[in-house]
Amino acid sequence: MAKIPLNVNGSVYDVDADADVSLLSVLRDHLDLTGSKYGCGEGQCGACTVLIDGNPRRSCITQVGSVGNRRITTIEGLVQDGRLHPLQQAFLDEDAMQCAYCTSGMIMSSVALLKTHPNPSESEIAHFMEGNICRCGTYPRIVAAIQKAAKAMKEASQ
Amino acid sequence: MSNNPNWRLEPERYELNAPPAYYFEVDRREFFKFLGAGVLVFCVLKDGRGLQESGTRKRPQGESLPNEIGAWLHLGENGEVTVYTGKVEVGQNIRTSLSQAVAEELRVPVDKIHMVMGDTKLTPYDMGTFGSRTTPTMNLQLRKVAAAARDLLIGLAAAQWQVDRRRLVAANGKVTDTQSKRAVEYAALLKGQQFTQAIPAEDPLIPATQWAVEGQSLRKVDGLDFVTGKHRYPSDQKLPDMLHGKILRPPAFGATLVSLDTHDAEKMRDVAIVRDGNFVGVTAPTVEIASRAIAALHAEWKSEPQPSNKELFEYLKKNPAGGEDRAEYEIGSVEKATASADHRLQQTYNVSYIAHAPLEPRAALAQWSGDNLTVWTGTQRPFGVRSELAEAFRIPEDRVRVLMPDTGSAYGGKHTGETAIEAARLARAAKRPVKLVWTREEEFSWAYFRPAGVIDVRSGLRKDGTILAWEFHNYNSGAAGIRTFYDIPNQRIQFHETRSPLRQGSYRALAATANHFARESHMDELAHLVNIDPLEFRLKNLKNERLRGVFEAAAKKFGWGRKKTAAGQGFGMGGGFEKGGNVATCVEVAVDRSSREVKVVRVVTAFECGAIVNPDNLRNQIEGANVMGLGGALWEAIEFENGRILNGRFSDYRVPRFSDVPVLETVLLDRKDLPSAGAGECPMIGLAPAIGNAVFDAIGVRAVTLPIRIEPLPA
Ligand code: FES
Numbered sequence: 107m108a109k110i111p112l113n114v115n116g117s118v119y120d121v122d123a124d125a126d127v128s129l130l131s132v133l134r135d136h137l138d139l140t141g142s143k144y145g146c147g148e149g150q151c152g153a154c155t156v157l158i159d160g161n162p163r164r165s166c167i168t169q170v171g172s173v174g175n176r177r178i179t180t181i182e183g184l185v186q187d188g189r190l191h192p193l194q195q196a197f198l199d200e201d202a203m204q205c206a207y208c209t210s211g212m213i214m215s216s217v218a219l220l221k222t223h224p225n226p227s228e229s230e231i232a233h234f235m236e237g238n239i240c241r242c243g244t245y246p247r248i249v250a251a252i253q254k255a256a257k258a259m260k261e262a263s264q
Numbered sequence: 265m266s267n268n269p270n271w272r273l274e275p276e277r278y279e280l281n282a283p284p285a286y287y288f289e290v291d292r293r294e295f296f297k298f299l300g301a302g303v304l305v306f307c308v309l310k311d312g313r314g315l316q317e318s319g320t321r322k323r324p325q326g327e328s329l330p331n332e333i334g335a336w337l338h339l340g341e342n343g344e345v346t347v348y349t350g351k352v353e354v355g356q357n358i359r360t361s362l363s364q365a366v367a368e369e370l371r372v373p374v375d376k377i378h379m380v381m382g383d384t385k386l387t388p389y390d391m392g393t394f395g396s397r398t399t400p401t402m403n404l405q406l407r408k409v410a411a412a413a414r415d416l417l418i419g420l421a422a423a424q425w426q427v428d429r430r431r432l433v434a435a436n437g438k439v440t441d442t443q444s445k446r447a448v449e450y451a452a453l454l455k456g457q458q459f460t461q462a463i464p465a466e467d468p469l470i471p472a473t474q475w476a477v478e479g480q481s482l483r484k485v486d487g488l489d490f491v492t493g494k495h496r497y498p499s500d501q502k503l504p505d506m507l508h509g510k511i512l513r514p515p516a517f518g519a520t521l522v523s524l525d526t527h528d529a530e531k532m533r534d535v536a537i538v539r540d541g542n543f544v545g546v547t548a549p550t551v552e553i554a555s556r557a558i559a560a561l562h563a564e565w566k567s568e569p570q571p572s573n574k575e576l577f578e579y580l581k582k583n584p585a586g587g588e589d590r591a592e593y594e595i596g597s598v599e600k601a602t603a604s605a606d607h608r609l610q611q612t613y614n615v616s617y618i619a620h621a622p623l624e625p626r627a628a629l630a631q632w633s634g635d636n637l638t639v640w641t642g643t644q645r646p647f648g649v650r651s652e653l654a655e656a657f658r659i660p661e662d663r664v665r666v667l668m669p670d671t672g673s674a675y676g677g678k679h680t681g682e683t684a685i686e687a688a689r690l691a692r693a694a695k696r697p698v699k700l701v702w703t704r705e706e707e708f709s710w711a712y713f714r715p716a717g718v719i720d721v722r723s724g725l726r727k728d729g730t731i732l733a734w735e736f737h738n739y740n741s742g743a744a745g746i747r748t749f750y751d752i753p754n755q756r757i758q759f760h761e762t763r764s765p766l767r768q769g770s771y772r773a774l775a776a777t778a779n780h781f782a783r784e785s786h787m788d789e790l791a792h793l794v795n796i797d798p799l800e801f802r803l804k805n806l807k808n809e810r811l812r813g814v815f816e817a818a819a820k821k822f823g824w825g826r827k828k829t830a831a832g833q834g835f836g837m838g839g840g841f842e843k844g845g846n847v848a849t850c851v852e853v854a855v856d857r858s859s860r861e862v863k864v865v866r867v868v869t870a871f872e873c874g875a876i877v878n879p880d881n882l883r884n885q886i887e888g889a890n891v892m893g894l895g896g897a898l899w900e901a902i903e904f905e906n907g908r909i910l911n912g913r914f915s916d917y918r919v920p921r922f923s924d925v926p927v928l929e930t931v932l933l934d935r936k937d938l939p940s941a942g943a944g945e946c947p948m949i950g951l952a953p954a955i956g957n958a959v960f961d962a963i964g965v966r967a968v969t970l971p972i973r974i975e976p977l978p979a
């Protein structure tokens with residue numbers, strides 16, 4: 107086992123873990139960042155989605171040793187200066203959740219989506235988010251929340 | 265159904281009658297200490313049914329809701345209200361809707377209310393959170409305790425001010441004198457004293473037409489914890505000094521362990537191996553080490569050949585479980601009526617096993633201190649799991665505490681305590697807390713499935729579309745929703761218990777999905793047989809006003825009867841009632857001409873469940889039920905062979921995803937004159953037959969099996 111430096115939500119941690127351990131395990135078990143969830147372990151459900159240098163990644167199939175010094179953002183790192191990210195606010199406003207176990211993965215994927223598609227259509231959203239499963243079936247509300255956040259972010263930047 | 269005091273457990277809740285997951289080897293003396301001295305005769309039956317009939321295992325009988333302590337409420341001197349209920353939150357949003365109920369009656373802001381749910385030490389006994397029972401039962405109970413608390417507070421103020429209590433009103437956490445206008449906070453009335461009050465028998469409730477808080481769309485009370493990732497689900501629980509556990513799974517269901525070589529695993533640092541009969545598990549400081557240790561175990565298992573999904577439906581017909589088939593319902597003479605009918609129709613429908621696949625797999629964290637056991641786990645039956653743990657470890661129930669943190673969904677699939685037992689067994693050996701989280705593959709294989717089933721329907725009708733005879737036999741899938749709501753003078757309806765090749769149990773809406781699929785598909789076939797529009801045909805044979813109401817409302821919104829505008833387009837409907845709710849669903853499909861893949865384009869659901877408690881949450885539940893129902897209707901089916909699940913992961917088992925979602929439109933019929941019923945289950949039952957009927961409308965092929973798969977046309 108070696109010490110692996112990890113840059114998570116703006117802080118650098120030294121983690122005692124084998125390089126082939128999943129980033130998800132390290133986040134949850136070593137750093138106690140349990141907002142990222144396990145749902146499948148094979149990159150199929152999106153519950154574990156985090157951003158690595160802004161790109162959405164499935165942390166369950168990302169080996170911790172492969173991350174290097176790139177910046178990791180988890181759901182716990184989205185709140186800025188005590189303010190919710192517009193997507194978090196929109197998920198609340200649209201009640202885009204039931205059990206909410208998929209929610210952090212959904213929000214992280216949507217953050218990435220809005221970076222590349224600031225004004226996504228319904229079908230663009232469906233296409234981009236296809237890898238995120240919500241077993242409770244709140245998809246229509248998630249689509250509405252993403253569009254609402256897109257609008258709010260556009261207005262804020264004007 | 266919801267008002268029927270004789271409401272009983274549906275037979276397809278198989279998991280509640282199943283034998284315990286493990287029989288641990290036990291020290292005889294220990295056993296006697298627990299049971300008292302005497303002769304101990306062991307009879308271990310393989311089949312849970314026998315166990316239940318011989319009465320060796322307690323099982324829940326009926327719905328025991330003790331009136332004295334259904335729920336507790338506490339108002340503290342700081343003005344905080346704490347409510348205790350044995351119900352649990354799995355995404356159906358009752359933490360919020362029950363808070364609303366209390367806020368309504370007690371007249372306090374919702375954010376002053378703290379709900380303690382599903383903690384067997386702190387909350388009153390509750391049989392479990394299932395069967396859409398929370399709204400009709402717990403909601404009422406909490407409203408009653410809250411109303412009683414409000415009355416008590418008004419009484420205190422009246423005594424303090426020496427005024428007639430009829431002058432006083434309670435609102436916003438205060439009692440106010442309508443004449444003098446003086447007001448006092450609830451908390452200030454308490455002055456360090458203790459009061460207790462029993463719930464009055466008469467009904468002091470606010471009628472639905474005057475609701476101020478209930479009937480409103482309120483955001484989730486704990487929504488902030490969810491969107492920030494703060495909420496700790498069962499799989500997120502942690503204790504200092506905790507170890508991680510893993511279980512060695514047999515290669516096939518029912519396999520027995522012949523030999524186990526632990527040599528390699530024992531050499532691993534910080535790894536401990538626990539073996540107890542067929543139970544083999546390990547503990548280690550991390551999940552990864554525990555997994556490696558499991559992989560290092562060399563086990564030899566013995567198992568019997570078992571049926572596969574290819575022969576499933578024949579198997580179910582050919583393997584009665586023994587015991588008598590109960591005639592669920594019989595009136596008139598089906599034989600005579602069939603003989604005199606102008607048309608006769610016979611059809612067989614099948615439904616496959618499907619998995620709940622809750623996004624959070626089973627998880628438990630167990631801790632022993634001395635002989636006392638505490639387990640945090642995701643279950644719909646914390647008290648049931650407490651009994652299972654007490655039984656597994658032969659300790660009295662009062663030594664066991666089960667806590668249920670709000671869980672990553674369940675859909676009827678988390679009624680049992682196997683994970684809790686496994687974690688507790690490992691923790692007992694390790695003498696440290698142990699957490700066990702099932703993998704997705706474990707969840708697919710070792711949880712229980714929605715029962716598969718075969719349904720035979722025979723009917724006879726007159727030329728004018730009047731149904732005369734109806735015979736309906738359900739093999740294995742269950743009896744929920746088995747009775748027809750159409751007015752037919754001659755009926756025979758039967759549920760046949762069958763040996764199941766897989767472990768099976770409750771699933772959202774139980775067999776109502778299968779029974780409605782068969783019934784509503786058959787209705788469509790009959791309508792076509794006599795050339796009557798399917799809506800008209802239904803209404804002709806249906807007197808129930810509530811059902812007619814939803815069928816008409818759905819048809820109106822859908823634009824039923826309009827012309828098709830494209831090849832491969834089809835319209836269909838289905839509906840019924842279950843758990844006090846009435847639903848009708850109209851569906852538009854597009855069937856691809858060559859691949860014959862079915863795409864559901866639009867779904868209109870009309871739903872009526874009495875007085876609506878929270879309209880937005882109701883819509884959310886209806887949309888969710890439709891989306892989830894799409895999976896069982898079109899893709900989901902467990903494949904298995906020789907005691908193994910062949911498609912137990914999300915890359916092999918297709919669940920609904922974003923691009924599958926059709927346009928969903930919901931019509932809510934609010935009946936303030938009727939008691940509120942739950943809505944977690946009923947809205948999904950009309951969908952599958954509506955899709956099947958729409959496929960027939962599109963391409964003339966009748967779907968008789970769920971999931972609906974239409975063979976592509978030969979090239
Ligand atoms: S847990 Fe990583 S994609 Fe499912």
Ligand code: FES
Binds near residue numbers: 204208242243673
């Ligand atoms: S809200 Fe339950 S999985 Fe999405």
